[in-house]
Structures are given as C-alpha cells and as structure tokens.
Amino acid sequence: MPPKRAVSTSTTEKVIGKKVKRGISNESNNAKESRNANNASSLASPSPSTVTDTTSQKEKLSFIGNCVMWFRTDLRLKDNRALSLASKHATKQNKNLFALYIISPQEWKAHDVAPIRVDFWLRNLVSLQDKLEELNIPLIVRTVNLRRNVPSTVIEYCKAVNVSHLFANIEYEINESRRDKKVCSLAEHSDIVVSLEHDQCIIPPGLVLTKQQKPYTVYTPFKKSWLAIVGSGPKYLELSPNPAPNNELIREQYASGFNTKIPEFVEGFQILTAQSKRASTEFPAGEDAAHQRLQTFISGRIENYKEARNIPSIDGTSSLSAYFAAGVISARQCVVAARAANKNKLQCGNIGITTWIEEIAWRDFYRHVLVAFPYVCMNRPYKLETENIEWNNDPARLRRWCEGKTGYPIVDAGMRQLNETGWMHNRVRMITAMFLTKDLLVNWQDGERYFMQHLIDGDFASNNGGWQWCASTGTDAQPWFRIFNPTLQSQKFDPNGDYIRKWVPELSSLGPNEIHDPSGSLSPKRFAKLKYTTPIVDHKTAREKTLEIYKAVTKGGGASSGGTKTYKLN
Numbered sequence: 001m002p003p004k005r006a007v008s009t010s011t012t013e014k015v016i017g018k019k020v021k022r023g024i025s026n027e028s029n030n031a032k033e034s035r036n037a038n039n040a041s042s043l044a045s046p047s048p049s050t051v052t053d054t055t056s057q058k059e060k061l062s063f064i065g066n067c068v069m070w071f072r073t074d075l076r077l078k079d080n081r082a083l084s085l086a087s088k089h090a091t092k093q094n095k096n097l098f099a100l101y102i103i104s105p106q107e108w109k110a111h112d113v114a115p116i117r118v119d120f121w122l123r124n125l126v127s128l129q130d131k132l133e134e135l136n137i138p139l140i141v142r143t144v145n146l147r148r149n150v151p152s153t154v155i156e157y158c159k160a161v162n163v164s165h166l167f168a169n170i171e172y173e174i175n176e177s178r179r180d181k182k183v184c185s186l187a188e189h190s191d192i193v194v195s196l197e198h199d200q201c202i203i204p205p206g207l208v209l210t211k212q213q214k215p216y217t218v219y220t221p222f223k224k225s226w227l228a229i230v231g232s233g234p235k236y237l238e239l240s241p242n243p244a245p246n247n248e249l250i251r252e253q254y255a256s257g258f259n260t261k262i263p264e265f266v267e268g269f270q271i272l273t274a275q276s277k278r279a280s281t282e283f284p285a286g287e288d289a290a291h292q293r294l295q296t297f298i299s300g301r302i303e304n305y306k307e308a309r310n311i312p313s314i315d316g317t318s319s320l321s322a323y324f325a326a327g328v329i330s331a332r333q334c335v336v337a338a339r340a341a342n343k344n345k346l347q348c349g350n351i352g353i354t355t356w357i358e359e360i361a362w363r364d365f366y367r368h369v370l371v372a373f374p375y376v377c378m379n380r381p382y383k384l385e386t387e388n389i390e391w392n393n394d395p396a397r398l399r400r401w402c403e404g405k406t407g408y409p410i411v412d413a414g415m416r417q418l419n420e421t422g423w424m425h426n427r428v429r430m431i432t433a434m435f436l437t438k439d440l441l442v443n444w445q446d447g448e449r450y451f452m453q454h455l456i457d458g459d460f461a462s463n464n465g466g467w468q469w470c471a472s473t474g475t476d477a478q479p480w481f482r483i484f485n486p487t488l489q490s491q492k493f494d495p496n497g498d499y500i501r502k503w504v505p506e507l508s509s510l511g512p513n514e515i516h517d518p519s520g521s522l523s524p525k526r527f528a529k530l531k532y533t534t535p536i537v538d539h540k541t542a543r544e545k546t547l548e549i550y551k552a553v554t555k556g557g558g559a560s561s562g563g564t565k566t567y568k569l570n
C-alpha cells in the first residue's frame, strides 16, 4: 500500500486548466503567445501550461508526490513534451515517474477508431513499455469500459501510486478536451496538479494568425505565415530531452507495476490474423522503426517527392502517417531531419524536401482549423450553408463505393487498397472522396466515417479536413466548382495503370489505353468477359447535377445567412 497522502484544502493555484503561476525566466517574452495559444485552445481544451515553478509549488502543496505521464496519441519516448517535463519534475523532486495508458473501447467506438489502428496502438505500446522499462518506468494499462469513467480511473490511479503531478499532451478534439476538463476538476479536489502540453503541432493552435489576429481559413497564406514563424527562431523545432531513469528501487516498491501485460487485442476491435501480419510488416511498431523509415525516406526518395508524391503506383511518399497519428514520431523530429538534409533551410534548396515540410504544415493547418472552429468536431461542416444540401441517401451507392465496385477503376483500386491494407495514397484519397461526394452525391460524413473505420493512420483533423476539402464544404480556397474527372485523374497519375492493375485484378490484362475506362474503350463482348462492373453513374451527368446543387446552396441563402431552403440531389 502506498503511504497515506496529505490532502491540502487550498488548491487554488495548483490545477492547471485554471491559472497556474509560472516561473520560467523567459515567461514574459512568451506571455502574449501563451495567451493566444490558451485562448484558441480553450475552445477545445483546458488551458495548457507547464509545471516549472517547483519551488513555489512545493511551498503551496501540502504534499509532493510522484509523477504520472498519461500517454494518449503520443506513444513515444523521444521528443515528447509532456513526458520530458514529467521526468524533469520527478527528477528534481527526487520522486518516481509512472506511465499510464487507458484502453477506452466505448470512446474508440464512438470515434470510429479502426481495428487496425487499435492493433497498431497495442503493438506500439509493447515497444514503448520495453523502452520505459529500461528506464525503470512502469507502464500501467487500464481498460475502462464506460468512457465517462475514464477521468475518475485516471485520478484513482494517481492516488494509488501517490501522485501529486499528472502530465499529458493536449488532444484538441472536443470530446477529448471535455474529458480532460473533467480530469482537471477531479484532480483539483484530489490535490493533484495537472499539466497539459502542446505537443502535436509544430506551432500550437492559435499562434498562426492573420494581420487581423484571426485564424487562417485558407492553407496557402497559413503556410507562408507558418514557415515564417517556424523559421524565425529555434523554439518551435527544439526537441525535448529524453526522460531520465527512475531509481531502480521502484522495482521493489511497485513491483506489480512492472508486470502489466499489454493485451493482444481489444474486444470489439479484433482484426484477422492475416491482416495483423500484413500490418506488422508494412507498419512495424516502435520509435526505432519510425525513425528508420524517416531516415530511409530523407536519404533517398524525398529528393523526388514533389513529383513522386502524386503517383500512387510508386513508393514516393514517406508512409509515416500512421506513426504521426499514433504519436510514435513527432512532427518536430521530421521537420528537423528534413531541414538538416536541406542545408538547414526550411524554404528554398531542394524542392522535394521543402514540399514535404509543407505537407507537415497541412497537418498543423487542419488542427488549427479544428481549434478555431470547434463545431467541425460536432458533425457540422465548416461552411454552414452546405448543411442545406440534401444528399442522396441510397445505401447501394455508398455500399458500392465502400466495396470498390463503382466501375471507375481508379476509385475501386483506392477503396480496395484501403480495405486490404488500412492505408490509401493521398492522391487516391482525394479522387475517391471527390467521387463519393460529387459523382455519387453521398454525404461526405459517410465517407469520413468509413475512412476513419478503416485507416491505420486515422486522424480526426486531417481526415475531416481532407473530406471537407474534397466535398467543398471546408477550407478550400476554390469554391464549389472543383470536381475531379476520375478518368482524367487516373490517366494523369496512373498513366500505365500499374496501380489499378495491382488492386483490381479483374483488369490486370488491360493495357494503358483501356484500363482507365474499360466500359468505354472495350467492345461490350470484351468488357463482359472481364467480369468488372459497369460505371455506377455517368460522370458528365453527375457533374452537371452537382454543380447545379452546390451553386443553388451557395447562392440561395443557407444556414449561415438565415435561409432554410434545401436542394434535392436526386
């Protein structure tokens, strides 16, 4: 049993999420930035802060105990803001650091977490646990069936191991921030200091603003500003120190903490053995694997990234998204490595490298949008007037798209790649998403959900942002008229048909002139022999209808301008 803890009645300044007195020397220089970051993130998250003024806290806290690092989507040891601070704090106080992870199946179901993503998390937890154990830091894993019990479970665990300081990195989505607010409130009553850190983005949400101090709603000006801020000084790319080891006496004091077995699967999220094996090969777990992937990419393929990234048949991108999404590698680590390969420049130099860095800015952009416009987390489009679109609800359309049986080879190839591997190439994500929304006129939210339920790299901000961009309900600078022609996209980005041939075996005998549009380019007899489906819609007709609908909704007065008209998509 841990020793009985002292409970102070005065907790006013101790719980972060309220105001915490901060004692770092450059605090005043950063005050404006912190305020901005806090303002923006308070929409979605408790105010972040750091526990740094340990002396003054020591005086105020009736009890200085151990520290806990609560891992969420940040499953790494290196360059982990909250973990690094937790370790620093524990070392300074001569206390132990514990690590906690919560398996929360109800929350995961509600958020459409893909089983293959859960499998990836579990595999990474095993690797993280090994690394933590080398530092005598026990990783405790708790399963909490009801999501509403997560905050109390976290606090109960803190009490059980005599903790006075709880650290975590901020998750910006609405439900996660509500959960964290609850944790803060319970912590306050339990005399526990909570420290929530900005870690996911290179620049915390709220700090890339227009001249009018407003959030950007278009990527290109955001990117320019982002590059200027990141390049203006070292702090955003400064990597956090690795955690220090606990005293090995902890192995005797808390022996049971070192016996935690990471489950092989979570009920309701099982995947087939073959799929798991494939995922383990294509996305091996662990920080070392992620860094090896990064280095291989940076020392070779990144040079040609600008052109190669659009060709789905080749390995032209980093394939790091699953690691980003689970936090196995940080965006900072990636930008630092890319910049080093570009003679320490963020801009200019090798175009492949700078283009790749700009893709990481996209990732930041969608998180900034989510924090500035939190209603996008609540099933609402960024452009509210597009809520007036009455989508086509025919379930057969959605089903054929999900199964990769639309009769548009590039779309079918993409959907089958997703179904088989849990990953899809970015160009094909755009083509399939645009096809569902603009050719089939199916609600983008159905596609967003299906992607989330199947992607190993599922990430709310990037997925929601990507879907809304494709559906023209989001932050695209271009208005409603961006509609891809799937056949032209296919000819342009998969000219030989190699990608299609890989994923749609019915078409493997076709050459480059036939494969993009088999029903249009083959005789009916030859087409019938393929046993491939005829196109679900005619693109030209669907395009015209979609243009009409979007035009009417955009001009006809939608939710944001008080109108109530709806437009049918039959």
Ligand SMILES: Cc1cc2nc3c(=O)[nH]c(=O)nc-3n(C[C@H](O)[C@H](O)[C@H](O)COP(=O)(O)OP(=O)(O)OC[C@H]3O[C@@H](n4cnc5c(N)ncnc54)[C@H](O)[C@@H]3O)c2cc1C
Pocket: 309, 317, 318, 319, 320, 321, 322, 324, 325, 359, 360, 362, 363, 366, 424, 425, 426, 427, 429, 430, 433, 451, 455, 457, 458, 459, 460, 462, 463, 464, 466, 467, 470
């Ligand atoms: C409809 C749609 C849904 C998407 N859903 C997701 C998702 O759930 N999770 C996800 O990580 N990405 C998503 N993306 C973005 C993008 O497709 C993937 O990040 C990319 O394909 C991952 O491959 P990579 O790691 O090889 O990327 P690279 O080309 O090597 O890029 C490096 C990293 O930059 C980031 N990035 C690249 N492109 C984008 C982008 N357009 N938006 C945001 N971040 C980007 C990713 O973290 C990526 O790993 C989606 C895009 C679309 C159009």
